[in-house]
Amino acid sequence: MVPPATSPEWLTPLFLAGKEADVTALFGRLGMAALLGFLVGMQREHSEWGMPGLRTFPLITLCGSVFALLGLSFGGWLPAAALVCLVGLLFFPHYLRIRRADPDPGLTTSVAVILMYGVGALLVLTRIEVGVVLGGAVAVLLQFKPEIHRFAEKLGDEDLRAIMQFVLITCIILPVLPTRPIDPLGVVSLFNVWLMVVLIVGISLGGYIAYKFLGTRAGVYLAGILGGAVSSTATTISAARQAGSDRAQQNAAAVVILLASTVMIGRIFVEMAVVNPAMLKTSVIPLSILAVATYLPANFLRLPQDRDGTRLIAEHQNPTQLRSAIYFA
Template sequence: MSPPPEFQALIIALSLGMLVGLQRQWSKSQLAGIRTFALVTLMGAIAAQIGGPEPVWLIAAGLLGLVALLITGNILVRESAGSGQTTEVAMVVMYLVGVTVVIGNTAVAVVVGATVAVLLQMKEPFKAVVSRIGEEDLTAILQFAVISLIILPILPDRTFGPYDVLNARTIWLMVVLIVGINLAGYAGFRLLGQKRGTLLAGILGGLISSTATTASYARTPSADPVRTRAAAAVVLLATAVVFVRVLIEIGAVSGTLLATAIAPIGLLLVLAVGLGLISLKGTGDQEGSAVEKSNPSKLAPALFFALMYGGVLLAVAAAEDWLGGAGLYGVAALSGLTDMDAITLSTSELVDAGRVAPGTAWRAIVIAGISNLIFKGGIVVSAGNRSLSRRVGASFAVLAVASVLLIVFWPS
C-alpha cells in the first residue's frame, strides 16, 4: 500500500534534500549538511502544499525567510573562515525543488536535485579543467557558442538555388556539427596534452584531422624502429576514427542512409582498427610529435567549410542529374582527397531528401575514403622513412582493396 500523494511528495522532497545534504556534509560545509538541506527542501514542499490553489505568496514568503537565514548564517560563518556562495545557492535551488515536487513536476524536481548533487561533487574536477583552459581555449568555446547559438537561429530555413538543394540553415547546421566534433578532439588534445599514449594519439588525431595527423607522424626518424611502428599505428588508428566520424555524421543527417551504410562502413572500421592494433603491438606507450592544431571554432574556416559543403552539395546534385551514379562517384573521388566531411554530409542530406539512393550514397562515401587513403599515402611516401611507408602503404592498400570489393560485391 503506497502512501497518499501528498506524503509521496514530501518523501521525494526529503530524499532529494538528503542527497544534496550528504554531499555538502561529506565536503565539510560549515553552513549546511544533511539535516539542513532536508529541512530546506521540506520547507519548500510544505509551503507549496499548505498555500492552497494559489500558493505563490506563501512560497515567496518562505523563500524570503530562507534568504534572510542564509545571509545571517553566512555572516557568522565568514567571521571564522572564508567561503564561497555555492552552498547558499544550492539551498535556494533545493527549496524550489521541494516546491516543484508538490506542484506536480516530480520528474523535473528529481533531475534538478540530482544535478545539484553532481555539480557540487564535481568541484575539484571542474577546478582542474578550468586551470588548464587558456585564453585561446576560452575563445574557441565562445566562438563555438557564436556559431551555434547566435548565427544558426537567425539563418532562413528555406531552399534556394539550382536543384533547390541549398538551405542556409541546413548548411550552417553542418558547420556546427563539424566544428563541434573538431572542438571535442581539440579539447581532448588540450586536456591530455603530450602525456597521451599511441592509442589515444590516434583517436584524438582522427577527431582533429587524420590528414594532419598523418603529416605530423610521417616525420618520425627512421633510426627508431619502435617509434616507426608507433607512428604507423597512430596513422592507422586515426584513419579508423575517420570511419567512426563518418557514421556519426551520417546518423546525424539521415537515419535511412545509416541503416544501409553501417554494415559495410563498419566492416572497414573493424579492419582499420585491426591493422592499427597489429602495428601497435610491441610499441609500448610511445609519445609522438604533437599534431599542430589551432582553435577549430574560428569563423573564417567555418565560412570556408560552409562554402565547400554548399559547393559539394550542388556538385553532387548536378552530377547525379547529368551523369547518374558515375557522376556522383567522380565528385566523391575529388572531394575526398583532403576531406571526408563535405561529401559525407551532402550525400546524406540528398538521401534524406529522396534525391539519391542509399546504396549509391554509401558507395560514393567509400570512394571518397579510397581517395583520402591515396592522398594520405602520398604524404607518408613523400615525408616518411622507407619503413613507415611500407607499413602504412601496405595497410592502406588492404583498406583500399577491401573498399573496392565492398563497392562491387555488397548487395545493392
C-alpha cells in the same frame, strides 16, 4: 487555482480543479524532495562543516514543496515570501563569518540552499523528472568541485576561445536561422546547413578536449584515436613530421595515422546518422569494410613502444576552424 490553458506540457500541477488529490503520488513527491535534500545535505555535511547539512537540506526541499502547494490555493506570494525569509536566514551566518578573520564566507552552499528550495517546489508542480534531474545535478556539481577546478585550470586562452566559439555557433546563431528552405526547389535549409557546422565543430572540439586532458599520458594507440577525433588530417601531418625527424618512430607514426583514419570513418557514420539516416542502409557495409581494412594494418603493427610507454602525440591547435567546417557543410 487552475493553470492557464497555455501552460507548457511539462508544467502539470499535482492538484487540478475538480479532481481529488492523489495522496499516494503526493507523498511520493514529498519523499523524493526529502531524498534529494538528504543527498545534497550529506555532501555539504562532508565538505563544509558548520554550514547547512544533513538535516537542514531535507527541511529546505520540503519547505519548497509545502509552500508551493499552499501557493496553489493562496497565491504565488506565499512561496515567494517564504523564499525571502529563507534568504534572510542565510544572511546572518554570512554576516558573522565576514566579521571573523576569514573574510571569504563562500556562496556555494547558500546558492545550493536557494536552488534546492526551488527543486522542492518543482517536484510538486511539474513532472517529477524535472526536479529529480535538477536536484541530482546540484549534488554532482557540489561533489566534483576539485575536478571542475582542475579542469578550468588546465584550459588555456585558446581553449576557452574554442569553447566560446562553439557556444556562439550553437546557442546564438543556430536558433535564429530559418528552418524553411530558402531555394526555389525547397532543398536548402540554412538551419540544416548550420547544424552540420555545429556537428563537425562539436565532434572536433570534444575530441580536442579529450586529447588535451588524456593525450599527454596516452600511448601510441590512444594518440591515434584521440587525434582522429580532433582532425585526422592534422594528426597525419604531425605524425609524419615526427617520424621524419626520428626514424625509430616510423612504425608508430603509421599506427597513429591508420587509427586516426579509422576514427574518421566513425565520424562519417555519426554525421550521416544525424543528417540523413536513410543513407546508412546503403553505406554501412562499404564503410565498415573500409574501417576494418584501415584498422587491421594498425593492429598488426603493435609495437614494443606501446608497452614501455613511448608516446607519439600529435600537436593540435584550436579545432574550431569554422572555414573548413562551413566548406564541408
